[in-house]
Amino acid sequence: MEITKEITIGELLNIDTGVIPILMNIGMHCVGCPASAGESVEEAAMVHGIDPDELVSQINQYLAENK
DSSP states (O other): OOOOTTSBHHHHHHHOGGGHHHHHHTTOTTTTSHHHHTSBHHHHHHHTTOOHHHHHHHHHHHHHHTO
């Protein structure tokens, strides 16, 4: 499965909670916050000053390696 930057954090976590360390390592310590669950990966990345395309790439690499 490959994700896009439009997926919400909540949907992403439903797919694989193993992405939590990726999010935490770039400063997204609010992954458990109810508000973040409705944010897209792109919105969350922008709020934290992260390139959303790079984040999606990291997540997709993780997902591909951990099928």
